[in-house]
Amino acid sequence: MAATRAIAALEAAGVGYTLHRYDYDPAADSVGLAAAAALGIEPARMLKTLMLLADGKPACAVLPSDASLSMKRAAALLGAKAAKMMPPADAERMTGYKVGGISPFGQLKRVPVLVEAAALGxxxxxxxxxxxxxxxxxxxAVLVDLLGAKAGEIVA
Known part of the structure; x- marks a missing residue:
């Protein structure tokens, strides 16, 4: 398997990481929860990457796979009036990744990133x-440091 842009970004930054492969289930109701189950990881440590629009501008939110994003909290942390999910096709174009494989690292365009504060624990x-x-x-801490992310309470 060729290295992804996400792996290349971590390599370029000299950041330590461990790769984990699992059988992706395209029919899963929740990609993150399915990944957590496949790898035997508690859902709070398996973070999902969501692309959103805050006042029409793209942003990225990283939060536990068993949580829901609060659009109100995300908008407030971004200094926006409102936020909504980015349509999947737009998320794929913006990031260069397929839905179900979107990483916060190595996206085609750098956007503001939010990280659920609880994940830092x-x-x-x-x-x-x-x-x-x-x-x-x-x-x-790599999420915050390497991505210049803002940590805050963004779950509903």
Whole structure:
């Protein structure tokens, strides 16, 4: 398997990570929950990457796979009046990744990133590696440091 842009971004930054592969289930109701179950990880450590529009501008939110994003909280943290989910086709164009394989790292266009503050309480978390069926295990501080992310309470 060729390295994804997400892996290349971590390599270029000299950041430590562990790759985990699993059998991606396209029929799963929740990609994140399915990945957590497949890898035997508690859902709070398996983070999902959601692309949104805040006052029409793209942004990225990273939160536990068993949580729902609060659009109101996300908008407030971004200094916007309102936020909504980005249509999947737009998310794919913006990030260069397929839905189900969107990583916060190595996106085609750099956008503001929000991280659920509770995720920072874990020693290691999992984020998508830029390909369906591929997860990256990293220290949560990497999300904030490497992505210049804002940490805050963004779950509903």
């Amino acid at each position: 874990h020693a290691r978390v999992f984020v998508n590696g830029g390909q369906r069926g591929l997860q990256l295990e990293i220290a949560p």
